[in-house]
Amino acid sequence: MAIKRLFIANRGEIALRIVRAAQALNIETVVAVSDADRESAAAKLADRAIILGPAAAAKSYLDPRLVVHAARETGCDGLHPGYGFLSERAILPRLCAEHGIAFVGPEPDMIDALGDKLRARAMARDAGVPLVPGSDCIATAADARSEAKRIGFPVLIKASAGGGGRGMVIANSADEAEAGFDRATAEAVAAFGDGTLFMERFVPEARHVEVQLMGDGTGKVLHFGERDCSVQRRYQKLIEEAPCVAMGDELRARLHQSAVALAASVNYRNAGTAEFLFDVMRQEFYFIEVNARIQVEHPVSEAISGFDLVQEQIRIAGGAGLSVRQEDLKLAGHAIECRINAEDSRRDFMPSPGRITRWDAPSGDHVRLDSHMSEGAMISPFYDSMIGKLIVHGESRDRAIELMSDALDNFHIEGVPTTIDLHRDIVNHPDFRANRIHTRWLEQVLLPERERNAA
Amino acid sequence: MTSSEFERSVAVLLTEFSRSGIAELNVLSGDFEIYLSSHAGGTGLRQRSGKQLMVPPRAEQVAHPMAGETSRKPTAIVHEPANFPANARIVTAPNLGTFYRAPKPGAEPYVEVDAMIAEGDEICLIEVMKLFTAVRAEASGRLYAILAEDGSMVEAGQPLFALLDD
Numbered sequence: 001m002a003i004k005r006l007f008i009a010n011r012g013e014i015a016l017r018i019v020r021a022a023q024a025l026n027i028e029t030v031v032a033v034s035d036a037d038r039e040s041a042a043a044k045l046a047d048r049a050i051i052l053g054p055a056a057a058a059k060s061y062l063d064p065r066l067v068v069h070a071a072r073e074t075g076c077d078g079l080h081p082g083y084g085f086l087s088e089r090a091i092l093p094r095l096c097a098e099h100g101i102a103f104v105g106p107e108p109d110m111i112d113a114l115g116d117k118l119r120a121r122a123m124a125r126d127a128g129v130p131l132v133p134g135s136d137c138i139a140t141a142a143d144a145r146s147e148a149k150r151i152g153f154p155v156l157i158k159a160s161a162g163g164g165g166r167g168m169v170i171a172n173s174a175d176e177a178e179a180g181f182d183r184a185t186a187e188a189v190a191a192f193g194d195g196t197l198f199m200e201r202f203v204p205e206a207r208h209v210e211v212q213l214m215g216d217g218t219g220k221v222l223h224f225g226e227r228d229c230s231v232q233r234r235y236q237k238l239i240e241e242a243p244c245v246a247m248g249d250e251l252r253a254r255l256h257q258s259a260v261a262l263a264a265s266v267n268y269r270n271a272g273t274a275e276f277l278f279d280v281m282r283q284e285f286y287f288i289e290v291n292a293r294i295q296v297e298h299p300v301s302e303a304i305s306g307f308d309l310v311q312e313q314i315r316i317a318g319g320a321g322l323s324v325r326q327e328d329l330k331l332a333g334h335a336i337e338c339r340i341n342a343e344d345s346r347r348d349f350m351p352s353p354g355r356i357t358r359w360d361a362p363s364g365d366h367v368r369l370d371s372h373m374s375e376g377a378m379i380s381p382f383y384d385s386m387i388g389k390l391i392v393h394g395e396s397r398d399r400a401i402e403l404m405s406d407a408l409d410n411f412h413i414e415g416v417p418t419t420i421d422l423h424r425d426i427v428n429h430p431d432f433r434a435n436r437i438h439t440r441w442l443e444q445v446l447l448p449e450r451e452r453n454a455a
Numbered sequence: 456m457t458s459s460e461f462e463r464s465v466a467v468l469l470t471e472f473s474r475s476g477i478a479e480l481n482v483l484s485g486d487f488e489i490y491l492s493s494h495a496g497g498t499g500l501r502q503r504s505g506k507q508l509m510v511p512p513r514a515e516q517v518a519h520p521m522a523g524e525t526s527r528k529p530t531a532i533v534h535e536p537a538n539f540p541a542n543a544r545i546v547t548a549p550n551l552g553t554f555y556r557a558p559k560p561g562a563e564p565y566v567e568v569d570a571m572i573a574e575g576d577e578i579c580l581i582e583v584m585k586l587f588t589a590v591r592a593e594a595s596g597r598l599y600a601i602l603a604e605d606g607s608m609v610e611a612g613q614p615l616f617a618l619l620d621d
Contacts, residue, residue, distance in 0.1 A: 051610035053550040073608035
C-alpha cells in the first residue's frame, strides 16, 4: 500500500520540494509540466516529466482529467497536489480514487466540507472552537442590517464559497451593511459562482495565527505548533514566523488544543492548517478556516520541530499511521520565512517575469532556501511570481531576525526585480523587531513610510 | 531500399528509440551501423563497436520516457526527426492524452501513409479520461510518416504525424 511511484501535480518550488521528499523515501517521481516548465528544476530532478499541455494553467495544471490521465498512464500509485492549483478541488482526489491512485491529502468529502466556510464554521462550533463573533447565512439586505447591529461594527461581509481573503466587504454602519449586501452578493457570484454570504466582526488590529496539523484519519491528530503570518499585503502573506511570541504560553496551548480538537472531531487525514484571527487587545483567538493541504509556509514549522511534513504526508497517504507522538515532538527556537517574489515593490508590486542573470544565494547552518530558481532560469509570465522561500532558524526571535537580515544581505539576484530589499526593510523595522505588527501593519505603516522616504 | 526510404527508416528509428524505454541500441545492417544512447555517458556498447554515432541532441531538453519499472534521468531527445524532407511539417499533440488512429476500435484509421489530407480533415483522436478530441489537419498535404503508436499516451507537443506540403 505504500506509494512506489508518486505523481506531482504542481510546479515551481513546491514541485521540487515534493520530488525531494519522495526521493528521501526512495519513491519514484513523475512530475507534471506545462510546455513552459519543461526545463524546470523539478522536471530535471524527477525521474520523469510529463508534458500535459500548453503554458496556460487552465490547459495544463488546472485540468484534473489531464493530470489523472497522465498519472495513470505513467503507472503512478500516488499523487501529490502541492498547494494552490487543484489541491483543494475535490474532483482531483475523486478521480484519483476511481483510478486506484492514492491522493496525498484529505478525503474528498473533507475537502468539500472545509471549502464551504459556513460548514467549516459549524464544524468548529461543534468542536467547541471559538468563532469570530458572526452570523450564519444572511439571506437579505434586511438580515444584513440586523445581524450587523447584533455583532457590532465594523463588520465584514464574507462569501461562504470564498477564502484566501477574497470576496469580502467591510461595513461600518447599519446603512453600509444593508448597501454592502447586494454588492457582496454580486461579487461572490462572479468570483465563486455562489452568492451565499455570512458576516463576522471585523478586528482592526489582528494577527493571523495558524496551527499546523497532521491527522491519521482515525481521530489521532498531531500539531506542530503555530505560525504567525501577520505581515501581509492584500491578504497575501509575505513573512511567516514560528512560534507566535505575541501569544502567551497558556493561550498558545489553548490554541493548539482547539485546532487539534477540530481536526480530531472530523477524523482529519493528512496535513492541514487551522487558521485563526488573534485579537491582541482582547487576548482572544477566533477560528477562521481550515486549509486542507500543505501550505507555502510549512518550512517554519519544520524548522522548529525538526520534522519533515511532506514526507509524513506521503507516508500517511500510503496507509501508514503518524510516525511520532505528540509528547515526542519538541518545538525549539524561532524560525522566520520570507517569500521572495519577482515583483517591484516600489512600483505597486508589478510582477516582473524575466530571466535571472545572477544568482548568489545565502547559505549556512541556519539558512534554508526552498527555490526552483537558479542563474539562467526564467520566471515565466504564466504563473505566480515566486522566486523562493528564504527560511532561517535561531534560538530566539531576535537571533532569527539577525540571521534573516544577514541572509537577505547576502542574497543577490539580477535580471528581475525582487522583493529582497522590501524584506530587508521589514525585518529591520523597529515595529517588526519589537513585534508590534498586525495584519494591516505592512499596508498601513511600512509601505506608506517607504513611499514617503523614497519621495 | 532507396535513399529516401533509408532516410525515412532512420528517422522513424530515431523517433521510436527516443520514445522506447531502451537506454542504448546498436544497429548493424550490412555496412551501416548506428549507435543510439539516451544518456550522455553511454556504456559498454561503446567498447564493442569501433564507430559510434551519438543521436545529436536537439535544442530543447524534454524528459525521456521511463522504461517499465526502471527509472532514468531525463535527457534530450530528438524532437523533430533529423532526416525528414525539408518541406515536412510535423503535427504535434495539442495536449496530453491517449492517441487513437481510428474513430473506434476495429474501424479504419483516419489516415494512412501517402494519403492526401485536406485542410480541416480529422486525422486522429486524443482521449483524456474518456473525453475524445479530434485533431484536424491545419493545412493540406500528403501523410509522410506516423510518429506515434496507436493507443499510446502522448504528451503535449509530441510529434504525431509528418505531412509533406503540396
